[in-house]
């Protein structure tokens with residue numbers, strides 16, 4: 001018969017359609033410029049940069065509307081009272097309810113005095129090696145760093161030594177400090193490099209990360225450390241992820257660097273970025289290491305670094321933030 005259409009066949013086709021649509025949603029058909037094209041574009045722009053107050057205001061407002069960084073970036077007693085359900089942003093259908101064990105660990109409210117003046121966000125790119133940017137970075141009013149980077153003497157000239165906020169992924173606590181199940185001394189000692197800064201931990205992003213993060217909190221609190229642990233608010237991480245997805249960043253997860261840059265754009269008058277350069281050669285096409293301190297490559301496919309770079313580069317070109325690639329001018333002499 002003409003119109004006979006077996007139901008089972010139809011549903012197979014429907015399922016295939018849905019799959020293809022999902023695939024296109026996750027991996028849309030678009031072409032990213034090649035690394036070489038990006039390098040050429042950056043060289044074309046050169047050192048030309050002009051601050052754009054309108055652009056800065058506009059972007060800060062966009063971030064305020066989508067994500068409210070000032071109130072939301074950390075879990076506080078104010079935004080997460082007893083009984084509040086925190087939904088993990090890196091997992092589906094997992095949550096943790098704020099109870100008498102966790103509530104006392106939260107700060108009362110966002111402790112930062114905003115707006116902050118000049119903020120320096122330090123990515124850990126190998127391009128920082130021999131950049132001589134340390135002094136420039138250390139002169140900022142508020143310095144943000146990613147993933148507990150080494151700040152020993154040999155790096156000071158290139159990356160500076162002051163820190164006001166440093167992120168710490170639970171995976172590092174696991175890898176470097178045995179999840180703090182054994183000695184805590186090595187952890188507490190190594191954290192002294194960050195002075196009396198805020199340690200920003202995504203404790204409620206992935207379920208296995210919560211316990212190590214809480215242990216890190218207690219290890220620091222028990223040792224009378226000057227550091228203040230702030231837990232990243234999963235609602236904030238999710239809203240920032242959505243914000244960038246809406247602007248065309250197609251990654252499973254944003255990099256810590258883009259999160260911090262977004263945070264700084266929301267909290268600071270002026271934002272300078274250092275070490276945000278996800279390519280394997282520098283502007284003179286010399287090969288560079290992945291990080292300024294090692295050459296360990298991340299899992300591919302998890303982050304979308306060149307894509308993120310282009311977003312930030314666009315903000316640089318419009319004068320909304322300033323990106324420093326290569327040597328800092330003052331270091332030349």
Ligand SMILES: *[C@@H]1O[C@H](CO)[C@@H](O)[C@H](O)[C@H]1NC(C)=O
Nearest residue numbers: 052054055056058317318319
């Ligand atoms: C300043 O920023 C606004 C908003 O991003 C943009 O439309 C404008 O073109 C920028 N001005 C300059 C001179 O780049």
Ligand SMILES: *[C@@H]1O[C@H](CO)[C@@H](O)[C@H](O)[C@H]1NC(C)=O
Nearest residue numbers: 082083098099100101103104
């Ligand atoms: C939590 O602590 C408060 C004050 O210490 C107490 O009044 C309350 O009963 C506790 N709640 C639970 C569920 O233990």
Ligand SMILES: *[C@@H]1O[C@H](CO)[C@@H](O)[C@H](O)[C@H]1NC(C)=O
Nearest residue numbers: 192195196223224225226227
């Ligand atoms: C905390 O800071 C004070 C003042 O800067 C310093 O004297 C003290 O040694 C620091 N404590 C620790 C545990 O680092």
